[in-house]
Amino acid sequence: MTFDFDLFVIGGGSGGVRAARIAASEYGAKVGLAEESRMGGTCVIRGCVPKKLMLFASTGGASVAEARGYGWTRAEAGPFNWTIFRRKLDAELNRLEGLYRQGLSNAGVTIHDQRARMIDPHTVALADGTRLTSRYILIATGGRPTLPDFEGAEHALISDDLFLLDTLPGKVLIVGGGFIACEFATILAGMGAAVMQVHRGPHVLRGFDEMGRELVGQQLREIGVDLRLSQTIARIELRGQTRHVTFADRSTGDFDAVIVATGRHPNTAGLGAAEAGVTLGPFGQILVDEWSQTNLPSVYAVGDVTDRVNLTPVAIREGHGFADTVFGAKPRKVDHRLVASAVYTRPHELGCVGLTEDEAAKHRAVDVYATSFRPMRSLFAGSEAKAAMKLVVDSETRKVLGGQIFAPEAGEMVQLVAVAMGMGATKEDFDATIAVHPTLAEELVTMRNVTRRVGPHESVPAA
Numbered sequence: 001m002t003f004d005f006d007l008f009v010i011g012g013g014s015g016g017v018r019a020a021r022i023a024a025s026e027y028g029a030k031v032g033l034a035e036e037s038r039m040g041g042t043c044v045i046r047g048c049v050p051k052k053l054m055l056f057a058s059t060g061g062a063s064v065a066e067a068r069g070y071g072w073t074r075a076e077a078g079p080f081n082w083t084i085f086r087r088k089l090d091a092e093l094n095r096l097e098g099l100y101r102q103g104l105s106n107a108g109v110t111i112h113d114q115r116a117r118m119i120d121p122h123t124v125a126l127a128d129g130t131r132l133t134s135r136y137i138l139i140a141t142g143g144r145p146t147l148p149d150f151e152g153a154e155h156a157l158i159s160d161d162l163f164l165l166d167t168l169p170g171k172v173l174i175v176g177g178g179f180i181a182c183e184f185a186t187i188l189a190g191m192g193a194a195v196m197q198v199h200r201g202p203h204v205l206r207g208f209d210e211m212g213r214e215l216v217g218q219q220l221r222e223i224g225v226d227l228r229l230s231q232t233i234a235r236i237e238l239r240g241q242t243r244h245v246t247f248a249d250r251s252t253g254d255f256d257a258v259i260v261a262t263g264r265h266p267n268t269a270g271l272g273a274a275e276a277g278v279t280l281g282p283f284g285q286i287l288v289d290e291w292s293q294t295n296l297p298s299v300y301a302v303g304d305v306t307d308r309v310n311l312t313p314v315a316i317r318e319g320h321g322f323a324d325t326v327f328g329a330k331p332r333k334v335d336h337r338l339v340a341s342a343v344y345t346r347p348h349e350l351g352c353v354g355l356t357e358d359e360a361a362k363h364r365a366v367d368v369y370a371t372s373f374r375p376m377r378s379l380f381a382g383s384e385a386k387a388a389m390k391l392v393v394d395s396e397t398r399k400v401l402g403g404q405i406f407a408p409e410a411g412e413m414v415q416l417v418a419v420a421m422g423m424g425a426t427k428e429d430f431d432a433t434i435a436v437h438p439t440l441a442e443e444l445v446t447m448r449n450v451t452r453r454v455g456p457h458e459s460v461p462a463a
């Protein structure tokens with residue numbers, strides 16, 4: 001049987017672009033790709049990249065305050081100009097989108113700037129009605145924000161909208177306690193908005209290590225966010241330009257904008273995958289095996305649409321692994337166990353890798369090494385902000401099972417801890433490493449004493 005393509009990719013985000021480019025440029029496959037919006041997907045256009053640039057912009061005030069603490073007595077940030085930032089942000093995203101397109105074109109990928117839907121295990125239909133056949137189909141359609149079901153939810157913004165604002169709202173309500181809610185509360189507070197954040201649970205960042213959950217919540221309050229825990233939103237009413245919000249406990253508040261960041265779900269609605277015979281999970285995710293293959297031999301899926309670990313580098317690795325396996329005869333699975341990540345809050349961010357203390361202690365005896373201190377740089381400038389680090393160590397094998405870092409640029413540090421842990425480093429390997437001084441990261445190799453022992457040998461007191 002002949003096909004129009006060897007591979008047809010649905011979705012031009014992190015996973016889809018990488019798979020298409022590698023299959024075409026390294027393995028000579030004839031590849032088509034459909035993207036219904038902008039090339040680059042969530043990360044480049046409405047996720048990691050613009051978010052981090054906004055974060056950098058939001059730290060101007062804090063940097064200047066620190067400079068004053070070092071003797072630059074007349075340092076003054078003045079007001080933040082969103083219009084100038086937006087113009088530069090748009091230009092940067094256009095540049096990056098151009099690079100993604102160029103990369104695909106250079107690799108010989110045929111780009112279709114429209115929505116695609118699956119018809120059968122070898123056929124897709126484009127929005128203009130064109131039908132195309134392919135030996136393999138890769139679904140890489142990502143995820144979409146989940147809107148909670150409350151009255152007036154249509155008056156709320158989602159994270160996609162924040163990069164397109166014409167003006168910065170003065171008074172903002174953020175709903176949620178995950179990555180996105182905590183990062184945007186930090187960003188908007190840094191840019192000068194009055195921010196209230198409501199989260200239904202007792203601590204932000206469900207699923208993270210307790211240490212980080214408590215410290216991020218505390219820091220949000222310290223930077224001026226009015227964090228309300230165990231609280232939810234019941235209704236939004238539009239009163240002129242104002243969002244009048246009623247909370248679950250019947251208290252009310254008026255805001256210029258309400259931002260909902262209550263999770264994301266796999267983007268499979270209207271995709272035709274289920275109708276074509278692909279098995280979906282209960283949340284609409286495409287079910288795949290360790291090779292990213294669905295129940296249909298010709299159909300694979302990578303990235304957020306599979307709801308494994310929803311991060312850009314994971315989607316990229318899955319897309320690359322798929323291309324190597326299917327077109328390069330180099331079978332490559334993705335190991336999802338030791339994926340490091342960071343929550344970009346300020347002044348300290350949270351870097352995490354491996355097991356949390358509670359996860360590790362469920363099945364084995366664990367030694368926890370923890371430290372908390374005021375970093376030299378901010379302390380000198382007059383800040384009381386505390387950094388914290390934790391290593392979770394298997395008592396028997398001495399392997400480091402998890403690392404938590406709450407500090408400036410913790411994402412940069414935890415990346416390197418992940419390398420050591422991937423190589424199976426023990427606590428003694430960390431101890432044998434001579435510190436770089438004076439740095440924050442040296443604490444990772446100088447924590448000598450066990451702070452506590454948890455798990456099956458919990459009764460044994462720490463030395």
Ligand SMILES: Cc1cc2nc3c(=O)[nH]c(=O)nc-3n(C[C@H](O)[C@H](O)[C@H](O)COP(=O)(O)OP(=O)(O)OC[C@H]3O[C@@H](n4cnc5c(N)ncnc54)[C@H](O)[C@@H]3O)c2cc1C
Nearest residue numbers: 011013014015036041042043047116142303304310311312
């Ligand atoms: C605000 C925010 C901040 C984030 N920050 C980080 C971060 O700091 N670090 C990190 O690692 N991750 C971050 N993420 C997560 C990261 O963006 C995703 O994990 C990553 O983009 C997933 O890549 P993907 O290829 O699976 O999907 P996506 O990048 O979402 O790409 C899917 C693409 O498919 C297109 N599409 C969908 N359906 C169709 C169709 N039927 N036809 C044609 N095209 C279609 C979409 O338009 C989209 O471009 C963030 C996410 C958000 C929302």
Ligand SMILES: NC(=O)c1ccc[n+]([C@@H]2O[C@H](COP(=O)([O-])OP(=O)(O)OC[C@H]3O[C@@H](n4cnc5c(N)ncnc54)[C@H](O)[C@@H]3O)[C@@H](O)[C@H]2O)c1
Nearest residue numbers: 148176177178179180181200261262263264310342343344
């Ligand atoms: N720095 C990063 O790497 C980064 C940053 C942002 C996003 N992301 C990715 O994007 C994903 C989505 O982020 P997110 O913050 O939207 O999701 P999340 O799953 O991290 O958090 C969702 C939050 O919404 C709350 N929630 C859910 N339903 C609710 C309801 N009905 N009412 C009130 N609260 C409700 C949850 O309790 C939770 O706190 C993340 O899981 C992550 O994979 C990564």
